[in-house]
Amino acid sequence: MGLITLLDRTLAHHPLSEADAVWLLRQTDPEAIAQIRAAADALRSQLCGETVTYVINRNINFTNICEQHCGFCAFRRDAGDAEAYWLDEAMIIQKAREALQAKATELCLQGGLNPQAKRPGSWAKTSPGSSLDYYLHLIDALKSRFPTLHLHAFSPQEIEFIAREDDLTVDEVLKALRQAGVDSLPGTAAEVLDDAVRRVICPEKITSQTWLNIVSAAHRAGLPTTSTMLCGHVEMPEQQVQHLAQLRRLQADSLDRWGVGITEFILLPYVGEMAPAALRRRVGHDQPRLDEVLKLTAVARLYLGTAIVNHQPSWVKLGLTGAQRALEWGCNDLGGTLMEEHITTSAGAQGGTGLSVPQIQQAIAALGRPWQQRTTLYQRLRDQPQVLLG
Numbered sequence: 127m128g129l130i131t132l133l134d135r136t137l138a139h140h141p142l143s144e145a146d147a148v149w150l151l152r153q154t155d156p157e158a159i160a161q162i163r164a165a166a167d168a169l170r171s172q173l174c175g176e177t178v179t180y181v182i183n184r185n186i187n188f189t190n191i192c193e194q195h196c197g198f199c200a201f202r203r204d205a206g207d208a209e210a211y212w213l214d215e216a217m218i219i220q221k222a223r224e225a226l227q228a229k230a231t232e233l234c235l236q237g238g239l240n241p242q243a244k245r246p247g248s249w250a251k252t253s254p255g256s257s258l259d260y261y262l263h264l265i266d267a268l269k270s271r272f273p274t275l276h277l278h279a280f281s282p283q284e285i286e287f288i289a290r291e292d293d294l295t296v297d298e299v300l301k302a303l304r305q306a307g308v309d310s311l312p313g314t315a316a317e318v319l320d321d322a323v324r325r326v327i328c329p330e331k332i333t334s335q336t337w338l339n340i341v342s343a344a345h346r347a348g349l350p351t352t353s354t355m356l357c358g359h360v361e362m363p364e365q366q367v368q369h370l371a372q373l374r375r376l377q378a379d380s381l382d383r384w385g386v387g388i389t390e391f392i393l394l395p396y397v398g399e400m401a402p403a404a405l406r407r408r409v410g411h412d413q414p415r416l417d418e419v420l421k422l423t424a425v426a427r428l429y430l431g432t433a434i435v436n437h438q439p440s441w442v443k444l445g446l447t448g449a450q451r452a453l454e455w456g457c458n459d460l461g462g463t464l465m466e467e468h469i470t471t472s473a474g475a476q477g478g479t480g481l482s483v484p485q486i487q488q489a490i491a492a493l494g495r496p497w498q499q500r501t502t503l504y505q506r507l508r509d510q511p512q513v514l515l516g
């Protein structure tokens with residue numbers, strides 16, 4: 127089958143096969159790549175329309191103390207290191223209050239896996255207390271004060287960490303967090319869902335199957351998730367497509383069984399500049415290669431098809447101009463204002479740590495597209511999409 131026929135079939139919602147997706151990723155001819163971009167952009171237009179959405183949120187990375195040592199992570203520290211930090215609850219509440227004043231609808235909470243983060247409480251069996259009680263107390267402190275803020279919190283890796291520390295099941299942890307006020311989970315820690323890649327870049331992390339099981343368990347517990355892929359390091363096109371295939375299958379299964387699933391796909395290009403030297407040297411580039419990221423952005427849009435319709439680039443990692451380009455390669459969302467970001471910024475990302483609402487709106491308007499504020503779960507917040515003139 128020729129390229130044009132394949133792309134036309136995809137636009138007619140014929141699911142792309144894994145072999146065809148790999149073949150698309152291997153295209154190097156500029157004309158072929160232009161066709162792939164155009165098809166991804168057309169599918170975006172068909173499934174999402176022209177409007178580009180964004181969310182007003184604050185990102186809080188509440189501790190960088192982490193028991194793991196992922197090969198790409200410049201953020202983690204050991205307890206006692208000069209730059210180690212662990213925000214207390216009063217500080218987190220203060221940040222949430224500021225977020226609400228800035229009209230945020232969401233707090234995104236993620237941190238290191240800190241074995242000291244324990245509290246006495248109903249789940250505690252021994253003296254320093256339980257990990258789950260620490261997280262529950264934090265969520266309750268935020269939800270009781272700011273009941274309208276959507277709490278997008280804790281990656282599948284953090285869920286597994288809590289369960290392991292307290293000898294609980296993942297289901298028990300998810301149920302308790304949901305009851306306390308967690309509204310959805312960030313789908314980070316996915317990296318590449320291929321255990322050969324994970325052995326190289328994050329050998330201590332949960333396996334691919336455990337990530338899939340926890341995301342599925344979250345959906346079963348009524349918690350939507352996002353989905354991500356950390357790309358641009360040691361992985362091959364086959365492994366990238368394997369990752370997308372597992373997301374597509376998981377989404378079909380979750381929506382079919384529980385009517386709750388993945389809300390968006392976010393490509394996270396590896397930033398190596400200040401990341402640990404071993405992987406940085408092996409990868410051989412410090413900032414994302416935009417043309418590779420854009421091609422993968424387009425193929426992800428085409429492969430995920432009607433299964434995951436919202437695609438978001440990471441402006442933190444690509445810069446706002448790179449993220450604008452991604453909006454022409456299949457993306458329909460610009461993500462959050464963030465207000466602060468520490469994870470990829472500490473790795474040397476150049477996109478900055480926050481965007482104002484006017485910056486986001488102007489970046490979208492400059493592409494001639496309407497913008498609209500959304501909630502975390504993609505409900506549109508204003509009645510009419512608006513276009514900034516001039």
Ligand SMILES: C[S@@+](CC[C@H](N)C(=O)[O-])C[C@H]1O[C@@H](n2cnc3c(N)ncnc32)[C@H](O)[C@@H]1O
Pocket residue numbers: 198199200201236237238239281282283284314315316317356394395396397398401443469470473
């Ligand atoms: C830092 S972790 C925070 C939550 C938790 N510690 C975990 O690993 O799931 C969130 C995500 O940031 C991303 N990340 C970390 N370092 C990065 C880097 N140098 N470049 C791009 N993304 C990075 C990874 O995809 C990781 O899963």
Ligand SMILES: Nc1c(NC[C@H](O)[C@H](O)[C@H](O)CO)[nH]c(=O)[nH]c1=O
Pocket residue numbers: 181183185232234278352390438440441442443461462463464467468469470501502503
């Ligand atoms: N939280 C970080 C993000 N993105 C989060 C999104 O803005 C938002 O929470 C999501 O779209 C929910 O629907 N990106 C980063 O690069 N770093 C973060 O810490």
Ligand SMILES: N[C@@H](Cc1ccc(O)cc1)C(=O)O
Pocket residue numbers: 234236278311312313314352353354392394469470
């Ligand atoms: N964008 C992710 C969260 C995230 C992404 C990248 C990071 O480096 C950190 C966090 C989500 O909302 O699900």
Ligand code: SF4
Pocket residue numbers: 192193194195196199201202237238239283
């Ligand atoms: S990516 Fe997450 S788990 Fe891995 S070292 Fe960094 S903070 Fe820890």
